[in-house]
Amino acid sequence: MSQTPRAKCYENADFWCPPGWRRIVDALGTQLTSLRVDVGQVKEKFGDLRVYLSSIPANSAKTAERLIWMAEDLASVTCQECGQSPATKETIDGRVMRVCRDHGEFRC
Numbered sequence: 001m002s003q004t005p006r007a008k009c010y011e012n013a014d015f016w017c018p019p020g021w022r023r024i025v026d027a028l029g030t031q032l033t034s035l036r037v038d039v040g041q042v043k044e045k046f047g048d049l050r051v052y053l054s055s056i057p058a059n060s061a062k063t064a065e066r067l068i069w070m071a072e073d074l075a076s077v078t079c080q081e082c083g084q085s086p087a088t089k090e091t092i093d094g095r096v097m098r099v100c101r102d103h104g105e106f107r108c
């Protein structure tokens with residue numbers, strides 16, 4: 001079940017992760033859990049990954065922010081459907097998504 005977050009930091013989060021970003025979000029979750037950070041929300045918005053924190057120990061804030069920034073950056077070149085790179089933003093059925101060639105303009 002792809003919508004069940006595995007990492008502890010996502011336990012109380014409003015969580016929605018596209019299948020292609022699952023690995024990125026799981027890896028981030030493992031790192032954030034080790035920093036004792038709690039995530040408030042994970043979502044895809046206009047083709048970008050967005051991760052919002054609900055609680056951050058002061059001494060972890062910088063590291064947590066950097067990890068999230070790296071994950072969002074990685075997602076920005078990764079197809080949200082299948083995880084392939086490169087991926088670009090495209091509007092599909094009126095919705096902005098981050099997709100590879102297979103899931104973008106050549107989609108039937």
Ligand SMILES: [Zn+2]
Pocket residue numbers: 079080081082083084099100101102103
């Ligand atoms: Zn794809």
